[in-house]
Amino acid sequence: MPPSRLLVAAGGAGWEARLLPLLAAPATPVALARRCVDVPDLIAAAAAGQGTVAAVSAGLPGLDADVVARLAREGVPVVAVAVDSPSATRMVQLGIEAVVHANSVTADPAVLVGRVVELSAGGARPMVGDGGPVRAVGGPVDGTDGAGAGRLVAVWGPTGAPGRSTVALGVSAAAAGAATETLLVDADVYGGATGQMLAVLDELSGVLAAARAASTGSLDQSALAEAARRVSPRLRVLTGLPRADRWTAMGPAALRGVLTRARQAAPLVVVDCGFCVELDEELSYDTAAPRRNGATVTALEQADLVVVVGSADPLGLARLARARHDLRDRVPGAHVRLVVNRVRGGLGWSRDDVSRTLLRAIGEVPLAYLPLDQSAVDACWITGQTLPEAAAQSPLTRAMAELAAAVGHELDALAGAVPPAVPGVPGRAPSRRHSRLRR
Numbered sequence: 001m002p003p004s005r006l007l008v009a010a011g012g013a014g015w016e017a018r019l020l021p022l023l024a025a026p027a028t029p030v031a032l033a034r035r036c037v038d039v040p041d042l043i044a045a046a047a048a049g050q051g052t053v054a055a056v057s058a059g060l061p062g063l064d065a066d067v068v069a070r071l072a073r074e075g076v077p078v079v080a081v082a083v084d085s086p087s088a089t090r091m092v093q094l095g096i097e098a099v100v101h102a103n104s105v106t107a108d109p110a111v112l113v114g115r116v117v118e119l120s121a122g123g124a125r126p127m128v129g130d131g132g133p134v135r136a137v138g139g140p141v142d143g144t145d146g147a148g149a150g151r152l153v154a155v156w157g158p159t160g161a162p163g164r165s166t167v168a169l170g171v172s173a174a175a176a177g178a179a180t181e182t183l184l185v186d187a188d189v190y191g192g193a194t195g196q197m198l199a200v201l202d203e204l205s206g207v208l209a210a211a212r213a214a215s216t217g218s219l220d221q222s223a224l225a226e227a228a229r230r231v232s233p234r235l236r237v238l239t240g241l242p243r244a245d246r247w248t249a250m251g252p253a254a255l256r257g258v259l260t261r262a263r264q265a266a267p268l269v270v271v272d273c274g275f276c277v278e279l280d281e282e283l284s285y286d287t288a289a290p291r292r293n294g295a296t297v298t299a300l301e302q303a304d305l306v307v308v309v310g311s312a313d314p315l316g317l318a319r320l321a322r323a324r325h326d327l328r329d330r331v332p333g334a335h336v337r338l339v340v341n342r343v344r345g346g347l348g349w350s351r352d353d354v355s356r357t358l359l360r361a362i363g364e365v366p367l368a369y370l371p372l373d374q375s376a377v378d379a380c381w382i383t384g385q386t387l388p389e390a391a392a393q394s395p396l397t398r399a400m401a402e403l404a405a406a407v408g409h410e411l412d413a414l415a416g417a418v419p420p421a422v423p424g425v426p427g428r429a430p431s432r433r434h435s436r437l438r439r
Contacts, residue, residue: 192240199384214257
């Protein structure tokens with residue numbers, strides 16, 4: 001087996017001087033590939049294929065979750081050297097694969113070499129000091145045991161404003177009204193609308209503040225609570241980007257950290273996603289480029305359930321069918337349910353007509369139909385309230401409550417708690433009409 005090629009970015013830390021003589025020894029299973037002066041140098045060396053593993057100092061300037069994710073895409077796992085437990089925990093939150101204590105490396109550099117060999121073999125576990133475990137990224141990191149982790153619902157849909165934000169907020173408010181602690185995350189990278197819909201006009205974006213903290217590994221429960229706004233007793237909101245050009249601050253790795261922490265903060269997390277899932281940056285640049293739609297794809301990949309929203313008109317249904325095919329290609333493992341919004345009698349189509357159309361086009365029928373109720377939506381936007389607050393008796397409010405119950409049933413079914421529901425008739429046996437559609 002050839003020796004591992006190590007990229008070292010110590011940032012002037014003292015443990016590097018102890019490590020280098022060991023790497024120069026002929027019998028060592030790890031060879032020094034390059035001493036990198038900073039993060040850009042490290043990324044360039046990884047992109048050039050110079051190393052197979054990277055060893056970094058926890059205090060290296062510019063080291064964040066996006067850097068770790070970029071190294072992972074280049075096939076270069078990372079071992080971090082931390083001076084204390086808080087910095088070690090921060091490294092784990094960034095997605096670092098293994099962590100060792102600086103004092104251990106200074107006393108015996110072979111400790112670091114051993115971790116490098118394990119990473120090269122694909123068998124390393126996040127470690128600190130003499131081998132005490134550090135909980136991996138994606139799990140609890142601040143004293144919780146991970147029990148009761150929240151479930152995540154992503155609300156997505158095609159271009160044309162089919163009502164993604166209205167559905168995301170409506171489902172969140174209905175779930176909160178049914179005594180479920182809910183956190184709504186506005187992750188639309190083309191411009192968040194939730195803050196304006198709720199008349200939350202703070203200059204600071206909640207999701208932007210949380211993403212920044214996640215990117216540096218400092219997002220804990222208190223930081224998330226500070227970033228989120230409570231709009232009802234059981235509903236909190238991370239408001240979206242104040243301007244569309246701020247999307248670069250919400251990369252895939254940062255949003256993944258936000259969603260991981262959000263699951264620990266609430267039993268139900270609802271994510272309002274942007275419409276586009278194309279990653280055309282990979283085709284437009286010779287080198288890695290920021291992926292504007294990477295945050296949307298990340299939310300869809302992390303979701304337990306994806307609710308795809310489309311309009312009931314002919315153009316909306318055509319866009320919905322194409323978007324469903326795109327979603328299958330981009331996130332093939334997603335568990336998806338369709339929602340048809342803005343249903344109205346003036347179209348001359350019944351719900352069975354819509355179901356037949358979608359069944360013929362994509363092999364699925366909607367989980368729910370939401371009526372066009374512009375007066376209720378207007379009341380919400382004018383007052384900055386949710387549907388149950390501004391229009392408690394409206395048809396749309398009742399339909400949102402039924403959709404929230406159907407979503408909860410779907411999540412329970414995924415967890416094995418209840419039998420799966422029949423799309424279009426939540427919680428009931430198949431009707432004769434739906435049975436004929438399936439045949």
